[in-house]
Amino acid sequence: MKKWLILLISWWLVLPAWALEATPTENDPVAQKRAVELELKLRCLVCQNQSIAESDAELAVDLRRQVRHFVAEGKSDEEIIQFMTDRYGDFVLYQPPVKTTTVLLWAGPIVLLLLGLASMLLLVRRYSKSADQSNEQLSAAEEARATALIEGRDEL
Amino acid sequence: MKRKWVLLIPLCVFMILAVFFMVGLNRNPREIPSPLIGKPVPSFALPDFRSPDKTVTEKDFAGKVWLLNVWASWCVSCREEHPVLVKYAKEIGVPIVGLNYKDKYADGAKWLNNFGDPYTLSIIDADGRFGMDLGVYGVPETFLIDKAGFIRYKQIGPISEEVLYNTIIPKIKELESQ
Numbered sequence: 001m002k003k004w005l006i007l008l009i010s011w012w013l014v015l016p017a018w019a020l021e022a023t024p025t026e027n028d029p030v031a032q033k034r035a036v037e038l039e040l041k042l043r044c045l046v047c048q049n050q051s052i053a054e055s056d057a058e059l060a061v062d063l064r065r066q067v068r069h070f071v072a073e074g075k076s077d078e079e080i081i082q083f084m085t086d087r088y089g090d091f092v093l094y095q096p097p098v099k100t101t102t103v104l105l106w107a108g109p110i111v112l113l114l115l116g117l118a119s120m121l122l123l124v125r126r127y128s129k130s131a132d133q134s135n136e137q138l139s140a141a142e143e144a145r146a147t148a149l150i151e152g153r154d155e156l
Numbered sequence: 157m158k159r160k161w162v163l164l165i166p167l168c169v170f171m172i173l174a175v176f177f178m179v180g181l182n183r184n185p186r187e188i189p190s191p192l193i194g195k196p197v198p199s200f201a202l203p204d205f206r207s208p209d210k211t212v213t214e215k216d217f218a219g220k221v222w223l224l225n226v227w228a229s230w231c232v233s234c235r236e237e238h239p240v241l242v243k244y245a246k247e248i249g250v251p252i253v254g255l256n257y258k259d260k261y262a263d264g265a266k267w268l269n270n271f272g273d274p275y276t277l278s279i280i281d282a283d284g285r286f287g288m289d290l291g292v293y294g295v296p297e298t299f300l301i302d303k304a305g306f307i308r309y310k311q312i313g314p315i316s317e318e319v320l321y322n323t324i325i326p327k328i329k330e331l332e333s334q
Contacts, residue, residue, distance in 0.1 A: 045188060045293035058258070059293055062284055087291035089191040 025068045035071045039064055042084055043092050051094065190291055190310045197224070197301050198289035205256055205264065205278035212253075212279050214305060221331045222251040223324075224299040225275070225315075226287065229263040231295040237314035241274040244320060250328055254278035257287050257295055300324065302331045 025031040039053035046057035052064055063084070070080045084092045096102050138146065148154040192198075197214050204210040225241065227234045245252060254275035256264045261280065268278075281287050290299065300309040309327050311319060 048185065062288065066288065086191060087288060088293065089188060089291070091188045 025072050028072075031068075031071050034077075035064075035068045038067050038071070038077060038080055041081070041094055042067070043094055045088055045092065186294065187312045188293070190307075192291055192299075192307050193310060195307055196305050197299065197307055198286070200279070200281075200286045200289070202279040202281055202286060205254065205268075205275075205280055208261075208280065212277065217251060217253070217301070218305060219303050220251060221303055221328055222253060222276075222301050223248065223328075224253050224255055224290075224301060226255045226257050226290070226292050226295050226297045226299075228257045228259040228295050229267040230259065233314045234296045235271075237296050237316075238271050238274070240315055240317055240320060242272040244317075245274040248320075248325065248328065250332070251276040255286065255290075256280050256282075257292065258282065258284040298324075300327055300331070303334065 025035050036053055040051045042052045042063065044050050044052045044055035044057055044060040044063075046059050047055050050060070052060040052067070054060075066083075067080060070083070081093070090096050090099075090102075096105065098106050145154070199214055201211050201213045204212050227238070241248075241252065252275050254277070256278050258281065261282075264278075264280075268275075279286075284292075290297075294312065296314055298311040298315055299307050300311075302308050308331060309323070311324065315324065
C-alpha cells in the first residue's frame with residue numbers, strides 16, 4: 001500500500017515536467033489554455049488517432065510550437081485553424097467542416113435513422129392492419145368451425 | 157408470401173456494405189490528399205546544399221517543370237526510394253530538387269556521398285518550416301511542379317519504378333507539352 005502511495009506521489013511530482021515544453025505561452029496561463037484547446041482539435045498526421053497535443057511525433061512537436069507562436073502573436077483561432085487546413089487539409093481537423101464532400105458523413109446517420117424509423121412504422125402498420133382484416137373476414141363455415149372448437153365439440 | 161423480394165433486402169444491404177468495405181480497406185489511410193494540388197508552390201528562400209551561402213528560391217525554376225523531393229538521412233523509406241532516383245535521374249529529364257528536411261548537414265552530406273546524388277541541387281530545410289508550408293507529414297514526399305509554378309501532383313511515400321513509369325513520367329510529359 002505504502003509502495004503504491006509513493007509511486008503515485010512521485011508520478012504527480014513528475015507530471016509538470018511532462019506537460020511543459022519551453023514555449024512562448026508558458027508564462028501566460030490563459031494563452032497556454034487556449035493553445036492546448038486548439039492543439040486538442042488538431043490531428044497529428046503521423047499517428048492519426050492522436051491530437052497534436054497528445055502526440056510525441058516530431059511533426060506534432062513542430063505544430064505545437066507553431067500554434068503557441070501564433071497564440072503568443074495574438075492570432076485568432078480561425079486564423080490558426082486556417083493555417084493548418086491550408087497545409088494539411090481538412091483531415092487535420094478532428095471535427096470535419098460541413099461541405100459538399102462531407103454531406104454524406106454528416107447527414108448519413110440521420111438519414112439511416114429516419115429510414116429505419118420509416119420502415120418500422122410501415123411494417124407495424126401493415127401487420128396491425130392485416131391482423132384486423134383477417135379477424136373481420138371469417139366466412140360462415142369458418143365461424144361455425146370456430147364455435148365448434150370453442151365449445152369443445154370438435155378437435156384441431 | 158406475396159412479397160418475396162423483401163427477403164432480398166438484407167442481402168442487398170450486405171452487398172452494399174461489402175462494396176464500401178472493399179473500397180475502404182484497400183485504401184491507404186496514410187495517403188491524405190494534399191490541399192496544395194493546383195496551388196502555387198509556397199515561396200521559399202533556402203540555402204543551397206552544395207554551397208550553403210547561396211540562396212535558392214522557387215523563382216529559379218520558373219518556366220520549367222520540376223520535381224521537389226523531400227528527403228532526409230534519418231528517413232527509412234528514403235533508402236528504398238533513393239536508388240530509383242539515382243538510376244533514373246537522366247530518364248526523368250527534368251530538374252530534381254532535393255529538400256533536405258530536418259536533417260543534420262553532416263548526415264545529409266554523408267548520405268549523398270554514400271548513395272549517390274541524383275539531385276540537380278538540394279536545399280536545406282533544417283527546422284522544417286518550409287516542409288510545414290508544403291504540408292509534409294511523412295518523408296519521402298515528392299511534388300511535381302509545372303512551368304507556371306503550380307503543384308500538379310504529390311507522391312506520398314517512396315517513388316518506386318512502378319510509380320515512376322505509370323504515374324510520374326507520363327505526368328511530366330503531359331506538363332512539358334503544355
